[in-house]
Structures are given as C-alpha cells and as structure tokens.
Amino acid sequence: MKCDVNIITGRTIDQGANIDNKLSSDYFNACARCEIGAEDLETLGLLEGSHVKVSTKFGSVVVSVALCDGNMRGVAFIPMGPWANAVVNPDTHGCGMPGFKGVLGSLEPTDEKPLDLKAFMSLCRE
Amino acid sequence: MEITDAICSFCGSLCDDLTVKVEDNKIVDVRRACRLGAGKMLGHERINSPMIRNEAGKLEEVSSDSAIDRASQILLHAKRPLLYGWASTSCEAQSKGILLGEILGAVVDSTASVCHGPTTLGVQEKGLPTASLGQIKNRADLIIFWGCNPIHAHPRHMSRYSGYLPGFFLDRGRQNRKFVTVDVRMTETAAISDEFLQIEQGSDYVVLSSLRAIINGKGDLVPDVVGGVSKEELMHLSDMMRSCRFGAFFFGMGLTQSKAKYKNIDCALSLTNDLNTRTKFVITPLRGHYNVTGFGQVCSWQTGFPAVDLSRGAPYYNPGEMSANDLLMRDEVDASLVVASDPAAHFPNASVRNLAKSPLIQIDPYANATTEIADVVIPTAIVGVETEGTAYRMDGLSLRLRKLVDSDYPSDEEILDKIIKKVSRNGDVC
Numbered sequence: 001m002k003c004d005v006n007i008i009t010g011r012t013i014d015q016g017a018n019i020d021n022k023l024s025s026d027y028f029n030a031c032a033r034c035e036i037g038a039e040d041l042e043t044l045g046l047l048e049g050s051h052v053k054v055s056t057k058f059g060s061v062v063v064s065v066a067l068c069d070g071n072m073r074g075v076a077f078i079p080m081g082p083w084a085n086a087v088v089n090p091d092t093h094g095c096g097m098p099g100f101k102g103v104l105g106s107l108e109p110t111d112e113k114p115l116d117l118k119a120f121m122s123l124c125r126e
Numbered sequence: 127m128e129i130t131d132a133i134c135s136f137c138g139s140l141c142d143d144l145t146v147k148v149e150d151n152k153i154v155d156v157r158r159a160c161r162l163g164a165g166k167m168l169g170h171e172r173i174n175s176p177m178i179r180n181e182a183g184k185l186e187e188v189s190s191d192s193a194i195d196r197a198s199q200i201l202l203h204a205k206r207p208l209l210y211g212w213a214s215t216s217c218e219a220q221s222k223g224i225l226l227g228e229i230l231g232a233v234v235d236s237t238a239s240v241c242h243g244p245t246t247l248g249v250q251e252k253g254l255p256t257a258s259l260g261q262i263k264n265r266a267d268l269i270i271f272w273g274c275n276p277i278h279a280h281p282r283h284m285s286r287y288s289g290y291l292p293g294f295f296l297d298r299g300r301q302n303r304k305f306v307t308v309d310v311r312m313t314e315t316a317a318i319s320d321e322f323l324q325i326e327q328g329s330d331y332v333v334l335s336s337l338r339a340i341i342n343g344k345g346d347l348v349p350d351v352v353g354g355v356s357k358e359e360l361m362h363l364s365d366m367m368r369s370c371r372f373g374a375f376f377f378g379m380g381l382t383q384s385k386a387k388y389k390n391i392d393c394a395l396s397l398t399n400d401l402n403t404r405t406k407f408v409i410t411p412l413r414g415h416y417n418v419t420g421f422g423q424v425c426s427w428q429t430g431f432p433a434v435d436l437s438r439g440a441p442y443y444n445p446g447e448m449s450a451n452d453l454l455m456r457d458e459v460d461a462s463l464v465v466a467s468d469p470a471a472h473f474p475n476a477s478v479r480n481l482a483k484s485p486l487i488q489i490d491p492y493a494n495a496t497t498e499i500a501d502v503v504i505p506t507a508i509v510g511v512e513t514e515g516t517a518y519r520m521d522g523l524s525l526r527l528r529k530l531v532d533s534d535y536p537s538d539e540e541i542l543d544k545i546i547k548k549v550s551r552n553g554d555v556c
C-alpha cells in the first residue's frame with residue numbers, strides 16, 4: 001500500500017550527537033529513517049523498524065520507518081543527512097536554499113535495505 | 127587538571143560555563159555540557175593522516191607537504207573554484223579562507239546558504255530588531271519558538287538563555303515566562319510549552335501575515351481558519367504578544383527552509399517591528415554550527431557581503447546565482463575546497479554528484495560523507511579543544527575559544543596559510 005506524504009527534513013539530537021561520527025552505525029540509525037504518524041503507519045501496514053521506499057520526483061531512497069505521534073497525518077520527517085537529501089528538491093528558487101522541507105512524495109513498503117553511508121556515497125562518485 | 131569556564135564549540139549557543147577534566151592530555155570528563163557538546167569534547171574517531179586519492183580510487187596516506195602541494199595545484203588550475211564550509215572553524219581561519227578566495231578569484235560560501243542564508247536576505251530587507259541572549263534571559267516574559275526545536279538542536283539554550291534561569295527582572299525564572307511554540311510537528315519543545323500552535327506545513331507566511339493583520343487592527347480581514355489554525359487561536363496569540371512586557375521570537379529552519387523561505391523571515395521581522403509599536407519585542411535566529419555567525423561577520427567586514435563571488439575582481443553577492451548549490455546545479459564548479467563542514471551529507475544528492483565530478487579538497491578533523499568523495503584530505507586540530515580561536519555566538523557576541531589539550535594536528539589557519547603561500551603570486555596581499 002502506498003501513502004502520499006509531505007516530506008520535511010531537519011535536525012534531531014541523535015543526528016547532531018553523531019555529526020562528527022558519520023561513519024558509525026549510530027549515525028546510520030539516526031539518519032536513515034523516516035518518522036510518520038500512527039495513521040500513516042497503519043495505511044502502509046508496517047511495524048516500526050520495517051523498511052520503506054521514499055520517492056519524490058527528485059529521487060528515491062530506502063530507510064527504516066519510525067512512529068512519531070507528533071506528526072500530522074501525511075507528514076513524513078526524515079532527519080537531515082545523505083538519505084533525506086536523496087529525495088529533496090535541489091532547486092533554490094533563486095535564494096540559494098534548496099527545498100529541504102515541503103517536498104511531496106510517497107512511501108511504500110519494500111524488501112530492499114537502506115544503504116550505509118559508504119555505499120551511498122560511492123553512488124555519487126559514479 | 128580541571129579547566130573551568132571552558133567554551134563549548136558545538137552549537138551557536140557557545141555555552142561558556144563548562145568544567146573540563148584533563149588527564150594525560152586527554153579530556154576525561156566534561157561537566158555541564160549537553161549531549162552534543164560533551165560528545166564533541168570527549169572525542170570521536172579522527173582522520174589519522176593527510177590522504178590523496180590514488181588512480182585506483184582509494185585514499186592513500188601521504189605526507190602533509192604532498193597533500194598541501196596537491197591541494198595548491200588543484201586550486202591554481204581551477205577556473206571556477208568554490209571554497210565552502212567555514213561554520214565550524216575560527217574567525218581567524220575564515221579570514222584566511224576569504225583571502226585565499228581573493229587570490230584565486232573563487233566563490234566563498236558558507237553553510238549558512240543551507241541554514242540561515244534566507245535569514246540574511248530577510249534582514250537585508252527589514253533590519254534585525256534583536257537583543258543579546260543576556261538581555262533576553264534577564265527580561266523576556268514571553269518566548270516564541272517558531273519552526274525550531276532547541277531541545278534537540280541547542281539543548282542548553284532554554285536553561286541558559288531562553289527559559290528556565292531567573293533573570294534580573296524575572297526572579298522566578300520559568301514561572302515568570304510563557305513559552306509558545308509554532309511548528310508543523312509536536313516537537314519536544316512544543317510539549318513543554320504553555321501554548322502550541324500546530325500549523326500546516328508551508329503555511330508560516332500566511333499565519334505570520336494574519337498575526338500582523340490582527341496586531342495592526344485589521345483582524346476582520348483574517349479568515350476563520352489560517353494554515354490549519356483557528357482565528358480564535360491567532361487572536362489569543364496576538365493578545366499574548368501585545369500584552370507581554372518583553373517578547374523574544376526565536377526561529378529556525380522551519381522558517382528558512384519552508385515554502386516562502388526568505389519571505390517568511392521578512393514577515394517575521396515585520397511582525398516584530400509591528401509589535402515594537404506596542405511593547406518591546408526582539409527576534410533572534412537560532413544559528414546551528416558554533417561559528418556560522420562568525421563567517422557572516424568576517425566575510426562582511428572583509429568583502430562587504432556575507433558570502434561572496436570574487437571572480438570578477440570586485441566582490442559580488444547574489445544568492446540564488448552564486449550560492450554553492452546554484453553553482454553546483456549549473457555544474458560550474460571545477461574544483462572545491464571544503465573546510466570544516468560536510469556538504470556531501472547536507473546538499474541535495476544532485477548537487478553532491480556534481481561536487482564529486484571535479485577535484486575536491488577537504489580540510490576537517492573528522493572523516494565524513496565529504497571524505498568519501500574527496501581527492502585530497504587534510505586532517506586538522508579541533509578549534510576550542512586543541513587550538514584556540516575566535517567565534518561568534520548566535521546573538522553576535524564574540525568569544526575567545528580556548529585550547530584545552532595539546533595536539534599534533536595543525537590548525538585550519540596554519541594549513542590555509544601554507545596553501546596561500548603556494549598559490550600567491552608577486553603582488554598578492556598576504
């Protein structure tokens with residue numbers, strides 16, 4: 001089952017605590033995730049920790065899904081980092097700032113696993 | 127040995143009250159820092175040695191001189207170099223970086239372009255009615271957190287400046303103050319606030335405009351619901367804002383990165399100006415990296431602008447044209463130097479792919495996503511831990527960061543100096 005979402009990215013304390021420790025599994029766990037509300041989790045038919053594919057017209061990425069009661073229905077939060085940046089809007093609309101928040105996309109369950117940082121960055125060097 | 131009043135060089139709060147215990151030249155305990163600051167001071171894994179990427183695509187350890195030579199050659203041969211980052215280093219290193227940019231005719235841009243760059247644009251339009259964090263601590267009886275979550279990003283901000291401590295005119299601390307959070311998510315900051323307005327994503331501009339209308343006596347023009355918030359809630363918030371004695375509005379990337387971007391800031395600044403016709407109100411951006419504010423200051427006093435294109439022989443500033451992401455998306459950059467930041471982790475993937483296409487030099491204490499695409503890597507000392515330097519707190523107060531332990535790593539400033547010497551010609555001022 002697919003679920004349409006408005007994607008926002010931002011800081012979290014786990015992301016911040018590992019910002020100088022990016023090759024660690026702690027950073028991966030802090031950032032390769034997508035937080036959604038209970039209704040959206042139910043729509044997807046997933047349990048916390050399952051993998052989802054996040055897709056927008058700018059790209060797609062596989063991350064783990066987590067429950068966040070503070071999110072309105074249809075709002076997906078991905079901590080800032082390489083995984084979030086696979087799906088954000090690179091256009092700055094003439095002010096230097098890419099579209100890191102308010103990116104329309106969808107979530108769907110997947111059997112694929114999230115790539116770790118090294119594997120992810122090697123794609124950028126191809 | 128115990129070092130008191132040490133300054134934390136992690137976030138823009140620059141807490142200056144830490145006690146650090148050093149044994150055998152190693153920091154073994156940090157008191158009063160939050161999880162972010164303590165983690166940094168206690169240390170993470172470091173880059174061991176300078177490295178150059180070999181023909182097989184692997185980073186290979188080299189001498190410092192070879193790495194600096196290669197870096198200098200790359201920069202000398204570039205037609206459109208980008209010197210990017212600068213948020214987590216000292217003002218002294220930033221100043222050297224801008225000088226290097228002048229010699230090379232480079233674009234020098236900071237991480238502000240992906241955090242509070244739109245704030246600078248808003249401030250250029252409307253000015254910044256602000257106050258020091260000390261004034262806010264001593265006087266503010268109403269604190270608004272809009273599109274920010276200091277409990278996660280600046281964990282001690284509330285306990286030091288914006289909430290819990292008693293102030294000179296507010297002897298009961300938190301009991302004297304009201305907290306209001308406006309956000310699209312119920313964050314931890316929202317959860318401990320007295321009031322929370324959950325607005326629809328991207329509606330900041332219309333909600334701010336509605337508050338302005340109400341405060342300026344045009345409330346009848348405001349519809350019943352704005353951005354998912356009822357008019358009654360907006361009337362209530364505007365009453366709180368008008369009737370406080372000293373209000374402080376803090377904002378983060380919820381405003382700078384959402385739909386209207388710098389126009390959100392323009393509107394928030396206008397709202398603050400409107401409120402100052404009725405009471406005292408100030409506004410302060412919550413700046414992330416500990417010296418991103420410093421880069422804006424240093425670049426402005428050296429070139430006249432908070433980020434700059436020096437390729438024309440005179441400083442040129444036009445965000446949206448010469449900002450790092452715009453240059454990368456147009457695929458103009460043919461070499462880059464990244465100092466004290468990690469654009470590969472924090473730029474959209476499409477920009478990162480273009481960044482990785484041309485030679486990239488990284489100067490940083492830690493391996494990160496940028497290391498994975500870098501061609502030359504030069505490790506450095508950590509400012510505020512292994513070397514001293516100046517940094518600007520988010521409210522524009524400059525503080526001298528101290529050296530707490532000795533290190534064999536050179537400082538950013540020393541490395542930049544060596545590169546400057548290699549790339550300068552007769553007549554360059556350095």
Ligand code: SF4
Nearest residue numbers: 134137141160163282
């Ligand atoms: S709030 Fe910021 S400056 Fe203060 S200790 Fe935490 S990370 Fe360091």
